[in-house]
Amino acid sequence: MRRPWFAVGLAALCAAVAVPAHAWALTSDATAQRTSTTAARPVVDMEATVLAAQIDPRRADNTLTPGAKSSVLAVEQALQAKxxxxxxxxxxxxxxxxxxxxxxxxxSLGYTGLAANGLPGTTSLTKLGLNRYTVTNTIGPGTKVTRDGFVVNARTQAMLAETQRLLDYTLVLEQGSYNPGGDPTSAGTHDGGGVVDIAVTGMTAAKRTAVARALRQVGFAAWVRDPSQGDWPWHIHAAAINDTDLSSQAQNQVGDYYLGMNGLANHGPDDGPRIPIKTWEQYQRAQ
Structure with missing residues (x-):
C-alpha cells in the first residue's frame, strides 16, 4: 500500500537534514507546547490596572474596578510569588x-521617589510579569516639558492642548507638576506629575464651569476651587487620571473623583459638572 504523500514528504525532509522522523516529531511537539504555553499566559491591561490602583484604595468596601479583575489578579499573583x-x-x-x-x-528594583509610588509603570510591570503574563495598553507620562514657566509632562501637556481646542480658549497655569513642597496648601498633590492649577482671572462663573467640564472630558479629575474651601484664591485644580507619576495624594484625589467626591480632605460630594468619566487614552480612542 502506498504511503500518503505527506508521509513521504516528511520522510524525505528528515532524510535530507539527517534528522530521524521521530526526532522531528518530538521537536515539533515541543515547539507547539511552548507556543501553547505562551498563548495561555494571562494578559494584564495596564490602563485598567493603574486605574484600579487609584480607585480601589479609596473605596469603603471591596467592590472591584470594572474590567480590572483579571489583570489585577495576575499582578497580585506575581507579587505573592515574590x-x-x-x-x-x-x-x-x-x-x-x-x-x-x-x-x-x-x-526592590532600585526605584525611589515617584518611581516607587505603588502605581505600576511599564518597565516594572513588564519585569514583574516575566514568564507569567503579557502587558497590553501600556501608558506613561512622557518627558518633562515647560508650560507657562512651570514643569509638566508630555501627557499632561497634550491633555491641556486638547482642552484648549475644545474650548477655543487659552488656559494659563498658576501651578504646575513636580513641585514637592512648593505650595503647602496643595497637600502634596503637586509633588508628582499630572497635576496643575489653572488661573481663572477674568472668567465668569459659567466659564469656570465650562473649563472644568472640558478638562474632565479629556481625562482630568477637575474642580473649581474657591477661597471658602481652603487657604487659596479662586482657581481650577486638575489631576490627570492614570498618570503614573501621580503623588500618593493626587492618586487619592483621582480615586475620590471616580467615587463622586470633591477630592478635598472633607470627602464632600463632587461639586463639579458630572459627565461620563474617561481617561485620556479612552478619550483618544473615542475620537
Whole structure:
C-alpha cells in the first residue's frame, strides 16, 4: 500500500537534514507546547490596572474596578510569588496592601521617589510579569516639558492642548507638576506629575464651569476651587487620571473623583459638572 504523500514528504525532509522522523516529531511537539504555553499566559491591561490602583484604595468596601479583575489578579499573583503579598489579598482588588506590595517591588528594583509610588509603570510591570503574563495598553507620562514657566509632562501637556481646542480658549497655569513642597496648601498633590492649577482671572462663573467640564472630558479629575474651601484664591485644580507619576495624594484625589467626591480632605460630594468619566487614552480612542 502506498504511503500518503505527506508521509513521504516528511520522510524525505528528515532524510535530507539527517534528522530521524521521530526526532522531528518530538521537536515539533515541543515547539507547539511552548507556543501553547505562551498563548495561555494571562494578559494584564495596564490602563485598567493603574486605574484600579487609584480607585480601589479609596473605596469603603471591596467592590472591584470594572474590567480590572483579571489583570489585577495576575499582578497580585506575581507579587505573592515574590513573597511581597499574602495569599489572602490575591483577590483582584488593588487596595492599600497591594499598592504597598507593588511599591516594595519597585524599591526592590532600585526605584525611589515617584518611581516607587505603588502605581505600576511599564518597565516594572513588564519585569514583574516575566514568564507569567503579557502587558497590553501600556501608558506613561512622557518627558518633562515647560508650560507657562512651570514643569509638566508630555501627557499632561497634550491633555491641556486638547482642552484648549475644545474650548477655543487659552488656559494659563498658576501651578504646575513636580513641585514637592512648593505650595503647602496643595497637600502634596503637586509633588508628582499630572497635576496643575489653572488661573481663572477674568472668567465668569459659567466659564469656570465650562473649563472644568472640558478638562474632565479629556481625562482630568477637575474642580473649581474657591477661597471658602481652603487657604487659596479662586482657581481650577486638575489631576490627570492614570498618570503614573501621580503623588500618593493626587492618586487619592483621582480615586475620590471616580467615587463622586470633591477630592478635598472633607470627602464632600463632587461639586463639579458630572459627565461620563474617561481617561485620556479612552478619550483618544473615542475620537
Amino acid at each position: 513573597n511581597l503579598l499574602d495569599a489572602q489579598w490575591v483577590d483582584g482588588y488593588f487596595g492599600t496592601l497591594t499598592v504597598s506590595a507593588y511599591a516594595a517591588y519597585q524599591r
